[in-house]
Structures are given as C-alpha cells and as structure tokens.
Amino acid sequence: MSTKDPRSAQEKVELLQGTLDLLILRTLVLGRAHGxxxxxxxxxxxxxxxxxxxxxxxxxxxxxxxxGWISAxxxxxxxxxRAKFYRLTAKGRKQLALETTKWDKFARAIAGVLRxxxxxxxx
Amino acid sequence: MSTKDPRSAQEKVELLQGTLDLLILRTLVLGRAHGxxxxxxxxxxxxxxxxxxxxxxxxxxxxxxxxGWISAxxxxxxxxxRAKFYRLTAKGRKQLALETTKWDKFARAIAGVLRxxxxxxxx
Numbered sequence: 001m002s003t004k005d006p007r008s009a010q011e012k013v014e015l016l017q018g019t020l021d022l023l024i025l026r027t028l029v030l031g032r033a034h035g036x037x038x039x040x041x042x043x044x045x046x047x048x049x050x051x052x053x054x055x056x057x058x059x060x061x062x063x064x065x066x067x068g069w070i071s072a073x074x075x076x077x078x079x080x081x082r083a084k085f086y087r088l089t090a091k092g093r094k095q096l097a098l099e100t101t102k103w104d105k106f107a108r109a110i111a112g113v114l115r116x117x118x119x120x121x122x123x
Numbered sequence: 124m125s126t127k128d129p130r131s132a133q134e135k136v137e138l139l140q141g142t143l144d145l146l147i148l149r150t151l152v153l154g155r156a157h158g159x160x161x162x163x164x165x166x167x168x169x170x171x172x173x174x175x176x177x178x179x180x181x182x183x184x185x186x187x188x189x190x191g192w193i194s195a196x197x198x199x200x201x202x203x204x205r206a207k208f209y210r211l212t213a214k215g216r217k218q219l220a221l222e223t224t225k226w227d228k229f230a231r232a233i234a235g236v237l238r239x240x241x242x243x244x245x246x
Contacts, residue, residue: 050232106173114223
C-alpha cells in the first residue's frame with residue numbers, strides 16, 4: 001500500500017503490514033467482499049490517499065486467513081463471475097478491536113511528539 | 124522503535140523508517156541534542172508509548188546526516204563528557220514541514236477507513 005503522491009515514486013509511504021491488516025479487517029466489518037472490492041473501499045474511504053496494490057493485498061489476505069481472522073469462500077460477483085469472497089471471523093472481530101485501539105494509541109503518540117505541550121532541548 | 128506493551132514482545136509496533144526520521148527531525152527543532160536525549164524526548168512526548176531503541180536510532184541519525192537534514196558536531200554533555208550533538212539543518216527544517224504534512228494526510232486517511240462516514244459492502 002502507498003499514498004498517492006504526484007511528486008515522485010520515492011515519496012510513496014509504505015504502509016506497515018499491520019496497518020494494512022487493520023484496514024482490511026475494518027473493511028470487512030459490514031460483510032463479505034472480494035479482494036478488488038476491499039482495495040476499492042480502502043481507497044475510497046481514504047479519499048484516494050491510500051492505494052492498495054495487489055502485491056500487498058493478496059499476501060495480507062492470506063496472512064489473515066492463516067491467523068483465523070478472516071475466511072475465504074467461493075461466490076458469484078455482481079457481474080456473475082466466480083470470485084473469492086472474504087469474511088471477518090469472530091476472532092477477526094476481536095482482533096480488529098485490539099488493532100484499532102493500538103492504532104489510536106500509536107497515532108496519539110506520534111501526535112504528542114509532533115505537537116508537544118512543552119519540549120525541552122539544549123540550544 | 125516500538126510501542127511499550129506489557130502483553131508480549133510480538134505485539135510491538137515496528138515503526139516505519141520514515142516515521143522515526145520525522146520524530147527525530149521534530150525533536151531537533153528547538154535545538155541540538157545528543158542521541159540519548161533525542162530518544163528520551165520522543166519517549167517523554169509520546170507519554171512513553173513509543174520506545175526508541177539504539178539499534179534504530181543510530182542508523183536513523185546516520186541516514187539523516189547523509190541526506191543533509193541534520194548535522195553532527197562534537198560537544199560536551201551536561202555531565203562534562205564528550206558527546207556527539209545533532210542539529211537540524213535548513214534543508215532538514217523544510218523536510219520536517221513536508222514530512223509532517225505527509226504524516227497528517229496519512230493519519231487522516233487511516234482514520235477515514237477506520238471510521239467511514241458511510242460504507243457500502245455486500246453482506
């Protein structure tokens with residue numbers, strides 16, 4: 001996953017594995033979805049800031065299945081094609097709550113450093 | 124860098140290289156500091172959620188010097204020992220502004236996925 005940035009490919013923000021996992025779990029809260037739809041939902045809900053590449057998405061989905069946080073099943077997509085659908089498990093739902101708390105804590109910690117109430121430093 | 128979490132070592136959140144770089148640049152805004160003081164400031168300002176390990180800190184400092192974002196100089200620490208002090212350069216100050224904007228955008232994007240205004244999904 002990366003953020004869209006017209007300036008240069010080097011400016012791409014690589015996402016932590018764990019962060020992509022969290023976004024996938026969150027996206028599956030409202031129901032099963034196929035891989036492409038998961039990527040699209042993440043892109044749309046981030047106002048197209050995050051871009052989910054297939055090379056990151058499918059390894060992440062396999063990782064989540066292995067951990068028992070999501071399950072995969074065959075189904076038929078809206079345009080009547082066979083597709084693999086992913087669904088959140090009960091274990092995945094618990095993990096999502098944990099991971100969300102962890103992300104919130106992490107983001108608050110970074111914000112605390114970027115905008116400290118007071119900061120000492122030798123000058 | 125990792126977040127302190129009593130549960131297990133596996134739960135540690137590894138920080139992106141770029142995020143640690145950003146926190147170091149931010150910490151040097153108010154003046155020069157030696158390595159240990161930088162790590163302490165990041166830990167303190169994050170309410171001890173983030174922990175900066177030497178194994179991440181020193182490679183990051185060298186990376187930032189190489190890019191011309193910080194400079195290093197010999198000096199004397201508060202307990203009268205010779206120490207290496209790091210200082211933000213003009214180029215580093217510009218980079219800090221860029222990186223802060225990028226982080227804010229990224230954090231907002233994640234928040235958008237975690238708490239979407241509306242979300243469609245097949246169920």
